Amino acid sequence: MHKDFQDIFAAPGGDTILRYEGDLDADRWTNGKLVDEAGSLSHDVIGGVPHLAGAKADPWGDDKQVEEHMKRLNSSRSKVIEANHDNLINSWPPKPDFIEQLTEIANGGGRVLDVACGAGGGFSPLLLEANPDISLLMVDLGRWLLSEWQTFGKKQNWSKLSAAQADPTKLPIRPETFSAVVNFGGMSN
Numbered sequence: 001m002h003k004d005f006q007d008i009f010a011a012p013g014g015d016t017i018l019r020y021e022g023d024l025d026a027d028r029w030t031n032g033k034l035v036d037e038a039g040s041l042s043h044d045v046i047g048g049v050p051h052l053a054g055a056k057a058d059p060w061g062d063d064k065q066v067e068e069h070m071k072r073l074n075s076s077r078s079k080v081i082e083a084n085h086d087n088l089i090n091s092w093p094p095k096p097d098f099i100e101q102l103t104e105i106a107n108g109g110g111r112v113l114d115v116a117c118g119a120g121g122g123f124s125p126l127l128l129e130a131n132p133d134i135s136l137l138m139v140d141l142g143r144w145l146l147s148e149w150q151t152f153g154k155k156q157n158w159s160k161l162s163a164a165q166a167d168p169t170k171l172p173i174r175p176e177t178f179s180a181v182v183n184f185g186g187m188s189n
Helices: 062-073 077-091 096-106 124-130 143-153
Strands: 017-023 028-035 043-045 110-114 135-139 161-165 180-183
Touching: 062 077, 077 124, 077 143, 096 124, 096 180, 110 124, 110 143, 124 135, 143 161
Parallel strands: 110 135, 110 180, 135 161
Antiparallel strands: 017 028, 028 043
């Protein structure tokens, strides 16, 4: 979790501020917990990704179920993310005015939230193509895909890309913390 996002979290469905307790690597969260001041709420942060919705909410299931799905696809987690990125950037030619709007968002300053990004990445790949230094938070219920997008982001040098596993209908985010919120279609799913 990039430091740009370390002050945004609140209890899902509420406004109780959550703070990080755990390890840091160059000002980025690694492994620890998000907790409230009283210590009554606690959410794991694994590999820099806060798991605010929990394992039961993950539509992909546990790691074993994800691996079974990847076997059916004859692929791997990383290959799925890379293929989805490449497809969005190279094969899906959005209209120029659409790209212009995303470029304006990407270069507008402030933090951007991509809600329900999914394995396809939502608008994140296009935003990052327009501005690799954008402060961008990807949110989804799927834990594995967020971790893979962060790993892919490191390879692409997207220094401020972060991710959080959360319920898009109960975002665990304090009010007025983002300058833009985007959604590619995940909410309709």
